[in-house]
Amino acid sequence: MPRAFLTSGGNESKMKSHSLEDFRTMTEIYDFAAIEAKWQKAWEDERAFEAREDPSRPKYYCLEMYPYPSGRIHMGHVRNYSIGDVIARQKRMAGASVLHPIGWDALGMPAENAAIKHGTHPQTWTLDNVAHMRTQLKRMGISYDWSREVNTCLPDYYRWNQWIFLRMLERGLAFRKESWVNWCSQCQTVLANEQVVGGGCWRCDTPVTQKKMEQWFLKITAYADELLSGHAALGKWPEHVLQMQKNWIGRSTGAHVRFGLDGTSKDIEVFTTRIDTIYGATFLVVSAEHPVVPDLVAGPKEKELGAWVARTVAEMRKRRDIGETEKDGVDTGKTAVNPFTGERVPVWIANYVLMDFGTGAIMGVPAHDGRDFEFARTYRIPIRTVIAPADRAGERFDAEPAEVFEQAGVLVNSGPFDGLASDKAMDEMGKFAEEKGFGRRSTIFRLRDWGISRQRYWGTPIPVIYCDGCGIVGVPDADLPVELPFDVKLTGEEGSPLERLESFVHTTCPKCHGPARRETDTMDTFVDSSWYFFRYCSPRETALPFRPEAAKHWLPVDLYIGGVEHAILHLIYSRFFTKVLRDFGLTDISEPFPHYLAQGMVTKDGSAMSKSKGNIVDPDEILARYGVDALRLFILFASPPDKEFAWAEEGLEGCYRFLVRVWALVLEDLDVFSAPAAAPGGPGDAAAQVIKKTHQTIRKVTEDIGIRFHLNTAISSIMELCNLTRKERDALRATDSGRQALRQALESIIRLLSPFAPHLAEELWERTGHQGLLMLSAWPAYDPALARDEMATVVVQINGKVRDRFEALPDLPEAELEAAALALPKIQAALGGKPPRKVISVRNKLVSIVS
């Protein structure tokens, strides 16, 4: 544990030399707690964090994912918000008008669970947590514009969820449908597909079961294509996040083809991405949940088939989304006609065909699909090759193949389509099916519409009224918000608490004024977070969810920072909402977050910090011992923002020590800040070196923050400048020009450090005689001429091995470098008098000799 002072004192009398140590003994202690409190108050008094629409400056919207008010902030928050704050503070100093807001994702199940467990009202629990976490964030000195704070559990926020919902309802983007839903028996609620993780509830891990219910859905599938094509504008997103979204949307191009079911007038429609293989379709498989199943089961074997189907359906419902199950199928004895060949193929029912993807029926082409191959082998179904590798197109393929061939190739055994390449055939055969009227080329998506109904209390009431006469009626805008009633009993029993609250349910129809019932489901909380970044632009707007001109000014978000765990859910929903709001005419942007920085996990001892692992480090405790600036600095220094961050207390101490060294170094040299301007005369070696390093450091830190977002290397370069300055300090103090260089170096260290360690930096800024807040002063500029190295180190290699090096003037022509290199004694010795076979020279870098 560090001590917040530098020495034990006791030798103040030893002042004869000017060594750093001796000065240190006189230096005031680094009292981070007092400094933090002082500057946090100063920033608040000056309203320094407030964003103003200022047309004279470029805008910058820096956003971090808003927190769920669970009670206390954790290291993941600290990391997220520290990264964002460095960017926001640096941009502000660099001249941008910065919007850096914060709010609370305050609706959701934990509040309700806490209510059930402890008898506290969800609202009380949530608002208490918000109050505590707000204090914690303020204590971290994050430069949030608190005047724009939003809280989604307050009616002045969630009324706009309702407003947006009603507009979607009017346009058919919100609709009601009965469907099988994912049900968590622990949380007693429906889960969206995205909230089912590995077959369990994303929150409590309880195995998810299926239940049929009437639900509200948002038509995200209407935007499936655009959500995919929009990726083109997301060049600054991590590739793996785009890939995840792409997989989630799951666009497949192929064809629908109808097979006539013998003995009935019905068709079985299949979807395939490989219509080129259709001559090899030797069976059909339908899902056990398919509507045609009763027709297939009917007949002599009805009893056993029916039993099999019932068992399989039950099994599929229970085990949905859980790993690989044994493939199981049953031959119905029925046949269907392949419209391309006229051939009759057996129809099977199986457990591996999903009802909710494609048509719920597939054609089995065992020769060219691994699963079909396996299935055909098990049940002794014929396997027929219809695609040959391109280089074997002329051969005969009459025998059953020994293994599956899944690649594209050239068609064989395919009647008139023989000899076509797969891609050509897909097109031709699709057209053929369209002409004959038994199929069509088509595109389908894996993406499902977004089920938003939740049978819970602590969410946005869905603003809909059911009237026996008028049907489903949206609540009129004038009656918004539909407020959550406060006096509710939370027992944890099945069903919504609102449903049991007669005073809430009972209402009158807005159309006919007859008695009617309110919808008692509430919205998925992902609705709240799908548009909160719009609200920040005009958080007190009362006529609309946000003022369109304000949104036009601030959006899109220039940099969005947050955990990759939201790569699918939140980020896809937000993109969807943005497009919907655009189509409402409220905004003209299509993508809310052109630049997304996916922050890495915070781990300790090899695994993510979590309560269950018992490896939590409480930020409050660290703050008390080392101060905010040390914590911020360390969490940014230890690894780049997008990589995993492993907590190690020793590293934190290193950062603390660095801050103390900066503190001491500046305070011991306060006199150079009051000295008159440098006397004329060339700078000494030390001064020249320090000046150059200062300008190089400004350049590096500016680029590392603003271009590369490598905050760790920005910090290490400030450390380097500090190290050099400390080393050269005595030499610098000896001359006027040296003192000038020292002053410049120290001032730069303070300014460059200010986004990372803002409190310490402000204090030193003030103590070095500056007026006004450092955070509102200009970001330092560097002089490219001064940052330039006046000599370049040129490496000389022989056969790829470094044999010598020499200093050369910058940009010396290659021929001169070569001559200089060949003249070096070491090189001559190594060459042994023989002329080199080849020499390659690169300006400012190296001479490579092949002997």
Added chain:
RNA sequence: GGGCAGAUGGCGGAAUUGGCAGACGCGCUAGGCUUAGGACCUAGUUCCUGAUGAAGGAGUGCGGGUUCGAGUCCCGCUCUGCCUACCA
């Protein structure tokens, strides 16, 4: 099964465009200061050979390749992490 990312000293990591591998920090070693110190200061710290030094050799998960030159590009593996998973 598929996708993505990664693998560099004792540890976290750096190397931005194919050009001095190991910046910066931690840890460790020695010395100084000190009643003492887990504080602070100075020096050292990739590995191997060399008593030390001078010097030499090896070296970025493994195997190949391209190149004057590869941590970086290409091909093939291994392992780790994350995501996804009967997607027709």
